[in-house]
Structure formats: structure tokens, C-alpha cells
Amino acid sequence: MKIGMICYPTFGGSGVVATELGLALGKKGHKVHFITYSQPTRLDFFNENLYYHEVDILSYPLFQYAPYETALASKMVDVVKYEKLDLLHVHYAIPHASAGYMAKQILKYHGIEIPLITTLHGTDITLVGKDPSFEPVVTFSINQSDGVTAVSENLKEDTYAHFEIEKDIRVIPNFIDLERFKKLKKEHFKTAICPNGEKLIIHTSNFRKVKRVEDVVHVFKKLREKMPVKLLLVGDGPERAKVENMCRECNDCDDIRFLGKLEMVEEVLSVADLFIMPSEKESFGLAALEAMACEVPVLSSNAGGLPELNIDGFSGFLCNVGDIDCMVDKAMEILDDKNLPTFKKNALSRAKDFEMSKILPMYEQFYEEILSNMHSEATV
Numbered sequence: 001m002k003i004g005m006i007c008y009p010t011f012g013g014s015g016v017v018a019t020e021l022g023l024a025l026g027k028k029g030h031k032v033h034f035i036t037y038s039q040p041t042r043l044d045f046f047n048e049n050l051y052y053h054e055v056d057i058l059s060y061p062l063f064q065y066a067p068y069e070t071a072l073a074s075k076m077v078d079v080v081k082y083e084k085l086d087l088l089h090v091h092y093a094i095p096h097a098s099a100g101y102m103a104k105q106i107l108k109y110h111g112i113e114i115p116l117i118t119t120l121h122g123t124d125i126t127l128v129g130k131d132p133s134f135e136p137v138v139t140f141s142i143n144q145s146d147g148v149t150a151v152s153e154n155l156k157e158d159t160y161a162h163f164e165i166e167k168d169i170r171v172i173p174n175f176i177d178l179e180r181f182k183k184l185k186k187e188h189f190k191t192a193i194c195p196n197g198e199k200l201i202i203h204t205s206n207f208r209k210v211k212r213v214e215d216v217v218h219v220f221k222k223l224r225e226k227m228p229v230k231l232l233l234v235g236d237g238p239e240r241a242k243v244e245n246m247c248r249e250c251n252d253c254d255d256i257r258f259l260g261k262l263e264m265v266e267e268v269l270s271v272a273d274l275f276i277m278p279s280e281k282e283s284f285g286l287a288a289l290e291a292m293a294c295e296v297p298v299l300s301s302n303a304g305g306l307p308e309l310n311i312d313g314f315s316g317f318l319c320n321v322g323d324i325d326c327m328v329d330k331a332m333e334i335l336d337d338k339n340l341p342t343f344k345k346n347a348l349s350r351a352k353d354f355e356m357s358k359i360l361p362m363y364e365q366f367y368e369e370i371l372s373n374m375h376s377e378a379t380v
């Protein structure tokens with residue numbers, strides 16, 4: 001199959017999923033054409049089945065806001081026409097689904113029928129998409145997609161609850177490459193960070209409000225009164241400066257380290273004892289899955305799709321959003337030496353349920369279904 005893959009090429013979860021999906025499809029012999037505004041990270045090498053088309057936007061003094069959606073739709077039209085793609089798969093509804101719809105209509109005018117598949121990832125539905133400034137366009141473009149997927153049952157339900165959707169939504173969860181995400185021998189990192197045998201807690205995110213990074217610090221502070229612990233905060237984003245100030249004011253600088261964005265996050269996950277994800281909303285929680293694959297138990301909120309990933313009392317625990325005391329109690333239970341080895345083993349076992357080889361065929365089958373529906377409609 002020749003697939004056009006449209007995503008945000010940044011550190012965000014939807015971009016990671018789209019890139020990993022494209023890479024995996026390429027390995028299986030499909031031709032994957034990434035159409036994005038910059039080269040996705042992890043795609044900076046040659047592979048005979050992977051192609052990259054950059055969306056460039058003409059700069060013009062009249063444009064206070066550069067019309068990215070128009071440039072993206074034009075690039076999709078160009079790539080579909082000249083690379084003879086079989087389908088377009090857009091990740092994150094805004095603005096990719098409406099740009100895809102526009103491209104599809106233009107191609108139709110030129111006599112080319114191409115199916116459009118939209119994957120909903122989370123904040124495109126639960127936060128941004130609901131805003132009245134986007135809602136009518138999001139609803140319309142989801143309904144006009146030939147196939148729609150969501151990364152959890154919860155996100156599917158949220159989509160039906162908040163938008164007037166007539167389409168069936170197929171749930172295809174996030175997946176993990178266990179060849180890459182596995183516990184690596186990095187004991188020297190552990191010795192450097194925790195010289196006195198402290199337990200190591202980790203959080204990785206894009207430091208947006210929805211991630212509640214402050215809760216991680218509150219839990220850590222209370223936990224430190226009870227046992228020797230260190231905290232690593234990985235990633236960057238709008239809330240980082242606030243959280244950093246919060247740590248400085250309390251003289252916690254030696255026990256809490258901010259590592260910024262890390263390309264090889266699996267290296268530090270490999271030496272962690274507990275991953276905390278206290279999110280306000282989280283459609284799936286890819287970062288928690290990455291931690292589990294590296295044998296790190298997860299203490300998460302019970303928001304969104306997190307209960308579909310993290311099994312309470314098995315791979316970690318779930319607490320209500322903002323319930324710091326619950327999180328401290330559960331962290332102590334996980335970090336107890338008599339429990340920790342079991343939680344670590346269980347975390348890996350749960351991650352295996354989302355192994356790429358189990359999830360990739362779901363996308364391939366969905367592509368086949370959508371293509372065959374389209375062909376049967378054309379012959380009626």
C-alpha cells in the first residue's frame with residue numbers, strides 16, 4: 001500500500017505514534033509518505049520505503065496567521081497525485097482532518113478518489129476540539145472521514161459525548177516497540193543519581209497544564225519525609241519554569257533534577273523505580289506505556305483511558321486526579337522492597353499486551369476494510 005501519513009512532527013504523543021506506525025509499515029514493505037512541516041524526529045535516515053514531503057508556507061506580509069491548513073491540503077493533493085497514494089491517514093484532528101477533507105475534495109474534482117482516515121489522539125477531542133472556535137469544523141471533518149480511529153475506549157466515548165458523530169469509531173490503542181523500549185544496563189546512571197541507594201521516581205511529559213506536573217512534586221515531597229527518594233523530571237513545556245521555581249523555593253534542587261527533552265528516554269527509564277502520571281486528562285498515556293516496557297511500575301490518575309492501560313494493583317496503582325495522599329500511600333506500597341520486584345515484572349507483562357506486532361495488524365486491517373468499502377461503493 002502507498003500511505004500518506006500526516007502528523008505533528010514534534011515530541012507530542014500523536015507524532016510519535018504516527019512516526020512509529022510509518023516506520024513499522026515501511027518495514028513490512030508498505031510505502032509511507034510523511035507529509036509534515038518538518039522532518040519528524042526518528043526519521044533522519046534513509047529507508048527505501050519511507051519518504052518525506054515538507055509543507056512549506058509562502059510568507060507574505062498580509063498573513064498575520066500563516067495559512068498552514070491550506071498549504072498542507074495543497075501538499076497532500078500534490079503528493080497523492082504524483083506518488084499515486086492509496087490512502088491518507090491523518091493524526092490529530094486539528095487541523096489535519098479538515099485539511100484532509102479539503103485535499104480529498106480537490107482530488108475528487110480531478111477524478112481521483114482517495115480514502116481519508118483520521119486518528120483521534122486526545123487533546124484534539126478532550127481539550128482543544130471542544131472549543132467553540134474549532135468544534136463545528138472538527139465535527140464535520142470527523143464525519144466526512146472514511147475511517148476514524150481513537151486510541152482508547154474512553155476517547156471514543158468522549159468523542160460521542162461531546163460531538164455529534166455519525167461515524168463508527170474503531171479503537172486501536174497505542175503500541176510499543178519492545179526492541180527499543182526495554183530495560184537497558186545503565187546501573188552507572190543509577191549510582192550517579194542515587195549514590196546512597198535512594199529509590200528513583202521519574203516523570204516524563206510535555207509539561208502542559210493537563211499533565212499536573214506540580215502534583216508529581218507534591219507527592220515527591222511527602223514521600224521524601226518517609227523514605228529516601230530522588231526525582232527525575234524529563235521533558236519541557238509551558239509549566240516547567242513554574243515547577244522549577246517551586247522546587248528552588250523549597251531547597252529541593254539536589255533531589256530533583258530537570259533533564260529537559262531526551263531523545264533516548266529509555267536510558268533513564270531503565271534505572272527508575274516508579275513512574276508518576278497524575279494527568280487531569282489522558283486519552284491513553286503513551287509515556288506510561290514506555291515506562292512499563294522498561295519495567296517501571298506506574299502510579300497514575302484514573303483520568304481518561306489510563307485505567308485501560310494501568311491495571312490497579314498489578315502494573316501500578318490509580319488514584320483520583322489531585323489526590324496526593326492516595327498517591328503517596330500507593331507509591332510507598334509499590335516502592336516497598338518486598339513488592340517492587342513483582343510490580344516491575346507486572347509492568348513489563350502489561351506492556352507486552354501493547355507490543356507493536358499485536359497492534360500494527362489492526363491498522364493494516366482497518367486500511368484494507370476502508371479501501372474495500374470505497375471500491376465496493378464505486379462499483380455500485
Ligand code: GMT
Nearest residue numbers: 012013014121122123282283284285286
Ligand atoms: O499531550 C500529549 O501527551 C500529546 C498528545 C498528542 O496528541 O500529541 O498526546 C495524546 O496522544 C498520545 C498518543 O496517542 C496519547 O498517548 C496521550 O495520552 C494523549 N495525551 C492526552 O490525552 C493528554
